[in-house]
Amino acid sequence: MDWNAPWLTSVRHLGQQAHARVQEGASVANALQATAKAHGLLPGWRFVDQQQLAPGMAYEAFIHAQRCIPTRDNLHDFFNGLIWLHWPQLKQQLNHLQATEIARQGVGAQRGRLRDAITVLDENGGLLLAPQVLCDALREKRWQDLFVQDRALWAQAQFLPIGHALLEKLVQPRKAITAHVICWPLEQMHSQALPRSHDEADAWLSTLIQGASCNLASKPYLPIPILGIPGWCHENQNFSFYDDSLVFRAPRTVQAT
Structure with a gap:
């Protein structure tokens, strides 16, 4: 990963710290959680292993209910965690909108206009x-x-x-x-x-x-x-x-x- 890339400028400081923890052997969830704790970020929220997501429960609904972010050991979820650390108000707001729509409509073959737009x-x-x-x-x-x-x-x-x-x-x-x-x-x-x-x-x-x-x-x-x-x-x-x-x-x- 090239941390000098211009598109990583805004997430570089925390990203390098979390990445270093992963390279030392930590899971992505633990690396993100340790980085959040070190900087006083996302109080009351936790990054957890993907296995804590209850079978059959919608991902966004779980996050909203548990204030826990299921995280796999891959780049996709690593960057998702970095965005949570840098856009906490926005991510919480988007999650609230997603969870509200899921509670109203359930999880179907299509997300619906609002959930689709949020996903984009x-x-x-x-x-x-x-x-x-x-x-x-x-x-x-x-x-x-x-x-x-x-x-x-x-x-x-x-x-x-x-x-x-x-x-x-x-x-x-x-x-x-x-x-x-x-x-x-x-x-x-x-x-x-x-x-x-x-x-x-x-x-x-x-x-x-x-x-x-x-x-x-x-x-x-x-x-x-x-x-x-x-x-x-x-x-x-x-x-x-x-x-x-x-x-x-x-x-x-x-x-x-």
Whole structure:
């Protein structure tokens, strides 16, 4: 695992500590729990072995009822634990929404709109705070504007990964890896200051999701090929990187009927 990778910057400090404990022989659950305890994180919550998940009980319902996070010894659950440590308010809120929907509808062949949207954020999502110009270009899939013409504006942007499956995929980076982001223009933050820490970003996004301005059930996400972010891979310094139409796809056209 390359802890110097730019997508791990926001989780590097705790991630390296938990990773070191795993390398010393601890289970992923114990490594995450020890890291949480050392920093006073997630009080009242525990990472536990996957075997503690009762047979037939839904994963999210178990977490909500027991305040325990079943964890396997693999990268997927390692990164899930890191996200819990960095986005505790958001993860608890998403878990509450999932558990409420499970209690209301049960667990069927399909998750339903809200649970499906939560899963997209939880597995593959991120938060992008950026100038309006970049948000508009991303929404309209104007890749040359987003990554080339307005490249200098990325110095003002901040991307924070949320999806643990996204981080798992980035262990072996591929050009086609795409994140689904909540993109929020800096200009719309008004009097609010740009989050200066992960704790502030966690609180800010949790508040946003609670309000009507962010309707999760509508999947308010924008897809972004993650290695296109300036500085995130050496190859994108050559602007022909963005000419690959299989990755940087044109917007869909609506055919007249």
